Amino acid sequence: MLQVRDAMTRDVCVCGPQQTIRDCARTMAANDIGVLPVAQDDRLVGMVTDRDIAVRAVAAGKGPETPVREVLSGEVLYCFEDQDLGLVAKSMGMAKVRRVPVLTRENRLAGVLALGDVALRNAEAAGDAVTELSKHGGPHS
DSSP: OOBGGGTSBOSOOOBOTTSBHHHHHHHHHHHTOSEEEEEETTEEEEEEEHHHIIIIIITTTOOTTOBGGGTSBOSOOOEETTSBHHHHHHHHHHHTOSEEEEEOTTSOEEEEEEHHHHHHHOHHHHHHHHHHHHSSOSTTO
8 A cells, every 4th residue: 555655745845934925936936836835843834825825915915025824725635644645645636636735643744745746656546636626616616
């Protein structure tokens, strides 16, 4: 049985809730990524995406010095590194998310799992997740 730890990306960029959205956007641009876990003292407090910055900040008239805590998604689907990869992929599809932070059982941030990571290890599970993700409905429809 493949576990999340077998597929996740371990070395991830992280930002703090006090950092500005400009700093987060620069980190995203420099690393060619669209999401950053937001952590304080190694504890996950949320996630911020390039879309959060565009929609919750720029479109709302917030400036580049806005703290990321004002635009992050606080309710985050996450998983644990020792969970079954196929089951987590299924959950991602049902929740319509492409990336989830991965925690240790001590609730410390261990990495990020993207559907692309899943596809490299379990193509069938990734395909099923993408099929679910592509269906209409959910919070972004």
